[in-house]
Amino acid sequence: MPQVYFDHASTTPISSVALESFIEQTKLVGNPSSLHSYGRLARKKVEESRETLANLIGCHSSEIIFTSSGTEANNLAIKGIFWHRLREDPRRKLILISSFEHHAVLDPALWLGESEQAEIVMIGVNKDGYIDLDQMESVIKDRHEEIALISVMHSNNEVGTIQPIKEIAKLAEVYQIPLHSDAVQSLGKVQLSFKDLALFAMTVSAHKVGGPVGVAALVLKKGVDITPLLHGGGQERDIRSGTINAAGIASFVSATGSAMRDMESNYQKVFALRAKLISTIQGQVSDVRLNSPLEGEILPGIANIEFPSTESDSMLLLFDAEGIACSTGSACSAGVQEASHVLIAMGRSEAQARSSLRFSLGISNSESEIEYLEACIKRVIDRARAAYRG
Ligand SMILES: Cc1ncc(COP(=O)(O)O)c(C=O)c1O
Structure with a gap:
């Protein structure tokens, strides 16, 4: 009986270049944070990969924070930005999301609602699967002083619609509200540039683009601060502690390069x-x-x-x-x-x-x-x- 895989949005096979990169890098020992030559060699590979990924997705290399999953990157964005913005101004308790976000955005937002007194406003989508920009605009206009952040996915994982993120960024920009976008399904499939979209933060994940499971990134605008979820060795701008996954990162970036080419x-x-x-x-x-x-x-x-x-x-x-x-x-x-x-x-x-x-x-x-x-x-x-x- 033929075996037919029509579930690529769930996870897609690792590409041959990504597998090669993974094997090559995983054979090498060395913690990228160690100062000896083994460590420096691993660090060199991570930084080269970071630079390559930055060029591919239109951001600065220092804006990439590697994480272990898209879910982690989304949690870091939603909770980290919320806590930071609330600390700056106690009126900022409102989180705006679309009503059809992936659970990796929806659930951290709802958790903040239950545990941290955040108010979640879900912006509607129409029958074709596109967000209601008028509703977004009117909530931003009426309540901008209370908004901690906005998060709207770049493309929807169940129906595949690409959202008007540039338009939302223009609305957010008027009041300097941070806009995060979960671009997990878009990477490598359609044009995606952090800079062109004028985002504050963006999530991408390796296993949806032909890379391995267990590595992803939050792209976070240069110079801004958010509250970390993980505390420890201070890796990744002190925002995401944990030993850096050199093989996973090298493989992720090879897969992305190949998909985008x-x-x-x-x-x-x-x-x-x-x-x-x-x-x-x-x-x-x-x-x-x-x-x-x-x-x-x-x-x-x-x-x-x-x-x-x-x-x-x-x-x-x-x-x-x-x-x-x-x-x-x-x-x-x-x-x-x-x-x-x-x-x-x-x-x-x-x-x-x-x-x-x-x-x-x-x-x-x-x-x-x-x-x-x-x-x-x-x-x-x-x-x-x-x-x-x-
Ligand atoms: C839109 C979207 N966001 C986030 C995720 C979660 O990514 P990860 O599997 O890397 O945690 C997925 C995976 O299904 C997704 O489709």
Whole structure:
């Protein structure tokens, strides 16, 4: 049976250049913070990688703080900026986020709400998956003195829509409010420049771009201070203590370089596959509804599709039994499938959200894999419908 991986937004295979860099660097001993020659050699590699990454994503090398995950970088941004801004001015208790952030932004914000008396305002998104700029503007105008920070994702991981970050940055700039953006899904797939977006902070993560799991970065504007989450050896501008992951960083940067060099052609290829996947599914199952826009400001590879009268978790398992991996996009808590907060934010009903699947494609996919899906999808959906209890 063919094995087909349509879950690249969850994690994507490590690229060959990234694997080579990882192996080469991991063979070397030496803590980048040690003063002896082993340490200095490891440090040299880290600093060269930092410089390369800075050039790739349009920031200064001193603005990159390496972390262990995108989740950590988001937590550092949300909590670190909140605590620092509140200390500067006790009125700043308000955090503005979009209503369909990844849990790695949503949950630290909600935690600050529960534990630190932050007020969280969630800006709505429309049915196509784009943030409501008018609502954002009016909250900023009315309450700018109370806003600690704004965080809006660069692109959404479940439906693939790219948000108007430049426009939000212009609104934030008027009152000098720090703007963070979770760009985990965008790195290596679409244009991404920290400087051009005029951001205060930005999150990127290696394993979504062909690097290893366990390394990521928070890009943080030069000269600004935030409150660290981890205290210890004072690495990474004293903002993120912990021994620097030299092999992970070298590999992360090799993967990013390779993805960005081939970005245009990869976009075309993956976008064409996505179009074929969508038309194939529409051809086989007549009543499907698209949750992702067909074109426009979107990532090349994410297609979120509703299959009415099904449960997404049973569909996922039925596809898995055919060798096809995809995702429900939402967490399963205590064995009960939760409706995706992203689709609910986009105005879908609970039932619609619970009958949707995310297919996320990458450069390793091929047309023949979509043809394989074409051959089994009717069987999968018929079975899922037979099992549907409504
Ligand atoms: C938009 C977004 N932000 C953050 C994360 C978390 O990144 P990591 O897996 O590196 O912790 C993910 C991963 O799914 C994501 O898609």
